[in-house]
Amino acid sequence: MRKDVAIELKSKALDIAKRYSNKDRQNNYNGETFTVADIIPLSAHGAMVIFQKDTGKKALAHFIHVDHPKNPFWQYYFVAAQHFINLHQLEKVYADIEQHNFKLNFN
16 A cells, blocks of 8 residues: 555544544434544555444444545445445456456457
């Protein structure tokens, strides 16, 4: 991960923690506050961020860097069980597409 991308990731994670700590935020039923517990890089453009809540609970978010030439940014979502099912299926379909596309290089 490039240094500038890593710095932006940390900044985005801290911003998300601050925004999710808003006690008046919709769906913040317990009035929880969030801090960044750990940032785990997965690749040059992906990371997991573990958030610690003041209730002792944790939350996991998946961050993906969109390296847009004019306006690069970090996109994220908080992970739930259904995401693992979806991502598992995505892996198989992606491999099939890569295999299909490879053959077209020789036409």
